Amino acid sequence: MQSLETNQTSLYTEEITLFADVIVPVAVPNTFTYRVPREYAASITTGLRVIVQFGKTKVVTAVIARIHNKPPEKYQAKYILEILDDAPLVNTKQIELFYWIADYYMCTVGEVLNIALPSGLKISSLSKVQFNPEFDQPALLTERENEIIEELKKHQSLNYDELSRFAEVKNVYHIIKSLIQKKAVIVFEEVREKYTPKILKKIRLNPFYEDASYLTALIGELEKSPKQLDVILNYLKFVPVLRTPELNKKGLEKSALTKANVSESSLSTLLKNGILEQFEVIVSRFEEDLDFVEAPTPVLSESQEKAFTEIMQSFQTKDTTLLHGITGSGKTEVYIKLIEQVLESGSQVLYLLPEIALTTQIVVRLRKVFGDKMGIYHSRFSDNERVEVWKGVVSGKFQFVVGVRSAVFLPFDNLGLIIVDEEHETSYKQFDPAPRYHARDVAVVIAHRQKAKVLLGSATPSIESFYNAKTERYGFVEMKERFGNTQLPDIELIDIKAARKQKLTKGDFSNLMLDTMGLNLEKKQQTILFQNRRGYSPYIQCEDCDTIAACPNCDVSLTYHYSNQELRCHYCGHHEPMSKTCQACGSTKLKTRGYGTEKLEEELQIFLPNAKIARMDLDTTRTKTAFQTLINEVESGAVDILVGTQMVSKGLDFEKVSLVCIFDADRMIHFPDFRSSERAFQMLTQVAGRAGRRGTQGKVLIQTNNPKQKILQQIIENDYEGLYQDEIKEREDFQYPPFTRIIKITLRHIDQPNAEKAAQALAQKLIEKLGTPRVLGPEKPLVERVRNQYLFEIMIKLEKTINLKGAKAFIAEQVQNIALSKDFKGVGIVVDVDCG
Numbered sequence: 001m002q003s004l005e006t007n008q009t010s011l012y013t014e015e016i017t018l019f020a021d022v023i024v025p026v027a028v029p030n031t032f033t034y035r036v037p038r039e040y041a042a043s044i045t046t047g048l049r050v051i052v053q054f055g056k057t058k059v060v061t062a063v064i065a066r067i068h069n070k071p072p073e074k075y076q077a078k079y080i081l082e083i084l085d086d087a088p089l090v091n092t093k094q095i096e097l098f099y100w101i102a103d104y105y106m107c108t109v110g111e112v113l114n115i116a117l118p119s120g121l122k123i124s125s126l127s128k129v130q131f132n133p134e135f136d137q138p139a140l141l142t143e144r145e146n147e148i149i150e151e152l153k154k155h156q157s158l159n160y161d162e163l164s165r166f167a168e169v170k171n172v173y174h175i176i177k178s179l180i181q182k183k184a185v186i187v188f189e190e191v192r193e194k195y196t197p198k199i200l201k202k203i204r205l206n207p208f209y210e211d212a213s214y215l216t217a218l219i220g221e222l223e224k225s226p227k228q229l230d231v232i233l234n235y236l237k238f239v240p241v242l243r244t245p246e247l248n249k250k251g252l253e254k255s256a257l258t259k260a261n262v263s264e265s266s267l268s269t270l271l272k273n274g275i276l277e278q279f280e281v282i283v284s285r286f287e288e289d290l291d292f293v294e295a296p297t298p299v300l301s302e303s304q305e306k307a308f309t310e311i312m313q314s315f316q317t318k319d320t321t322l323l324h325g326i327t328g329s330g331k332t333e334v335y336i337k338l339i340e341q342v343l344e345s346g347s348q349v350l351y352l353l354p355e356i357a358l359t360t361q362i363v364v365r366l367r368k369v370f371g372d373k374m375g376i377y378h379s380r381f382s383d384n385e386r387v388e389v390w391k392g393v394v395s396g397k398f399q400f401v402v403g404v405r406s407a408v409f410l411p412f413d414n415l416g417l418i419i420v421d422e423e424h425e426t427s428y429k430q431f432d433p434a435p436r437y438h439a440r441d442v443a444v445v446i447a448h449r450q451k452a453k454v455l456l457g458s459a460t461p462s463i464e465s466f467y468n469a470k471t472e473r474y475g476f477v478e479m480k481e482r483f484g485n486t487q488l489p490d491i492e493l494i495d496i497k498a499a500r501k502q503k504l505t506k507g508d509f510s511n512l513m514l515d516t517m518g519l520n521l522e523k524k525q526q527t528i529l530f531q532n533r534r535g536y537s538p539y540i541q542c543e544d545c546d547t548i549a550a551c552p553n554c555d556v557s558l559t560y561h562y563s564n565q566e567l568r569c570h571y572c573g574h575h576e577p578m579s580k581t582c583q584a585c586g587s588t589k590l591k592t593r594g595y596g597t598e599k600l601e602e603e604l605q606i607f608l609p610n611a612k613i614a615r616m617d618l619d620t621t622r623t624k625t626a627f628q629t630l631i632n633e634v635e636s637g638a639v640d641i642l643v644g645t646q647m648v649s650k651g652l653d654f655e656k657v658s659l660v661c662i663f664d665a666d667r668m669i670h671f672p673d674f675r676s677s678e679r680a681f682q683m684l685t686q687v688a689g690r691a692g693r694r695g696t697q698g699k700v701l702i703q704t705n706n707p708k709q710k711i712l713q714q715i716i717e718n719d720y721e722g723l724y725q726d727e728i729k730e731r732e733d734f735q736y737p738p739f740t741r742i743i744k745i746t747l748r749h750i751d752q753p754n755a756e757k758a759a760q761a762l763a764q765k766l767i768e769k770l771g772t773p774r775v776l777g778p779e780k781p782l783v784e785r786v787r788n789q790y791l792f793e794i795m796i797k798l799e800k801t802i803n804l805k806g807a808k809a810f811i812a813e814q815v816q817n818i819a820l821s822k823d824f825k826g827v828g829i830v831v832d833v834d835c836g
Contacts, residue, residue, distance in 0.1 A: 016069050018044060019077060022062035024054050025114035025122060031065055033072040034080045047088025051081040051123060051173050061122045063090050063113060082173035089394055091413050097446060106812055106831045107434035115435060116409035118390060120383035127187055129176060130157040134281060135184045145179055199280050204251035205241055206275055212242055227266040234260045297340060297369055298333040303481045308334050311455060314475030320444055320454040322469040325479030327459045327689025328486060332362055335419050336369055339400060347416025349400045352439060354425035354650060356404050360628050361653055363402055370400055377403035405430060405439030408446060415452040418443045423456040423465055424682050436832045459689060460682040460720060463727050464738040489691040489698035491716045493707040507603050508595055513661050513701050514607050521611055526656040527641045528648050529600060530687045531663040534617040535559035536599045537592035542582035544589050555785040562598050572787045600663060601643045616644035649686040660691040662702040669711060672782060674736050677711050681723050684715050740797040744835035748828045752790040758824040759792035765814045
């Protein structure tokens with residue numbers, strides 16, 4: 001590859017045609033070979049984004065994986081239409097990683113690329129172009145480009161085909177590329193929400209008055225109009241025009257003047273008379289999110305310093321170390337010191353969080369230390385903002401990035417450290433679409449390839465990670481003390497079954513829970529109430545005929561959402577207005593059953609009328625700023641009781657939260673899954689850990705129908721070791737991870753018999769070679785029908801000693817045979833490696 005690139009000029013003069021193997025972001029198994037046009041021969045290299053025609057009409061953005069001079073044997077190579085980059089935005093280490101992920105997670109490399117690249121880096125025939133309202137340098141444009149800009153101004157947006165017809169050229173991509181580079185246009189995906197730039201309205205003084213004599217004369221004239229003079233004087237207070245005239249060009253936000261209580265009619269008059277000018281600028285939401293107040297590096301306590309030293313010693317012999325620190329032990333401060341040390345050495349750092357919107361407080365703390373050196377990468381940012389971080393990593397602007405699972409795809413090439421915080425979290429696993437990767441495991445692979453170190457942090461580690469630490473595959477460090485020697489919360493179990501018999505309940509709340517909340521309210525302390533089910537009620541039932549309102553597309557009940565007065569399916573998104581009568585018998589006796597966060601919020605307001613109650617779930621935090629706004633309200637004391645789903649368990653640290661109430665522990669414990677005990681322990685321990693984190697011992701109340709359950713005693717005693725010993729023995733007996741790898745194959749079809757026959761045929765083929773103990777099923781899953789398709793699952797257990805590559809190749813072959821069979825046409829097959 002190296003010698004080929006250094007001899008590009010000689011190849012060109014000898015008329016030897018270059019070919020490029022490209023990865024297209026489409027679910028096809030192979031790369032495709034394209035011919036490199038002569039004019040690109042000298043600049044073509046791996047990692048560049050190129051525009052290629054794929055199929056008859058489709059145009060996509062691909063990434064060059066390899067350059068050579070061998071034409072494809074099976075088809076005529078098409079030409080690359082356009083190169084989008086001057087320098088590669090995807091490095092060779094990433095390309096190697098894409099192939100590894102495709103191989104390990106049994107998907108196509110195109111599916112990996114489609115997930116890896118932010119949409120803002122993918123141009124296709126569906127892409128649309130709009131004029132950038134911030135562009136103000138028409139002199140930079142050619143005559144043809146000016147014509148295109150004028151055409152775009154007439155429309156909200158145009159797609160590539162429309163622009164090609166207008167420009168009367170087949171290949172309009174080079175013109176669009178030029179306009180993008182000049183920042184004259186914005187490109188967005190039609191299939192996605194249209195990118196809307198954030199526009200600020202600003203005011204500036206007419207440049208004529210930057211001259212001192214003219215400005216003095218103006219002030220003299222306006223003495224007759226004191227309100228207009230007040231506007232000008234307020235503007236000059238913010239923008240000292242005579243001292244720094246360049247500030248006048250930047251102007252002042254219009255809102256700054258209106259907040260100064262100036263007369264809006266006088267402001268309008270000054271604008272109308274041309275004394276002031278109004279203009280608009282596009283501002284980056286990303287830069288706005290990076291506002292910070294600088295703070296010194298935190299000073300570590302004795303236990304934190306000890307943990308830091310042990311981690312550094314562990315890294316001498318182990319590439320991956322597990323940090324088992326109880327809730328409130330101050331793991332973040334240890335992370336900060338590690339990050340600083342790695343950055344000082346010149347290496348890059350990736351800090352993974354399970355859901356960045358749910359860990360806002362941690363991001364704020366990191367921002368205070370690292371400021372704008374830190375990039376943030378998550379789905380709440382727009383496509384353009386994610387592209388900004390991607391390019392910032394390439395350019396070296398961001399040596400340190402905090403992100404969610406997709407951040408593992410960023411173009412790092414010099415990683416020194418990857419921190420995976422709350423490594424046990426299920427949010428690190430991608431379920432749909434492919435690749436169904438686990439970010440924690442991918443992080444370990446990336447670190448190995450880049451000779452970096454990985455720190456896995458958790459108060460309740462996954463059984464697999466703890467097993468790796470116990471068997472010395474990973475290093476192991478513990479933090480057993482809470483920061484500031486604060487005690488772990490006092491946990492008390494409430495037998496809700498006995499309370500109902502003794503009539504010591506209101507609704508489904510025990511009197512003890514309500515009374516304790518009331519006392520906490522009197523002390524001006526805050527409470528968190530946890531219930532891992534959103535909506536008002538899990539289902540609506542008719543009291544006369546017992547019919548339950550069900551989703552027409554899935555085999556689940558519809559959840560009632562009171563605020564919108566609608567029934568909603570949390571699987572497919574179907575929703576319908578709440579009916580006043582039973583759809584089956586016409587009865588008006590409809591009853592809500594069970595409790596969601598919305599109903600708990602309503603009932604608490606009845607039982608504790610003086611409490612200020614807020615709710616934190618997916619429904620109340622959909623917008624980009626909603627979560628931060630809610631956190632600010634809790635921190636300021638504007639909320640007495642916070643009702644929430646699992647969101648309240650992740651990374652939140654509130655000074656005045658002294659009481660945590662868990663409404664229903666049993667549902668999590670008895671979920672039909674081999675990980676249910678592990679996950680119940682993790683969730684309940686993490687939620688309980690929100691109580692009493694600042695010098696005082698907190699209180700936790702857990703309602704359950706069976707207080708004698710062993711796992712509840714383990715939670716009370718914070719006995720993770722006991723849970724681990726129980727789980728590891730059971731998993732070894734029944735051959736579950738970490739002793740095996742599990743591959744789940746889901747077959748789905750609109751016709752149930754077809755789906756079942758296909759599943760049985762596939763299972764039979766797998767059993768013939770892999771054997772009955774390794775292949776379980778097919779079985780119906782807990783929810784048998786989703787989006788009008790019937791599901792059947794096959795579970796494959798592969799012991800660690802098996803030839804994994806060979807086994808996967810065999811499984812992939814059998815899956816492909818079923819997919820190609822005429823008997824099973826239309827059956828969808830999903831393969832999930834290391835499922836759940």
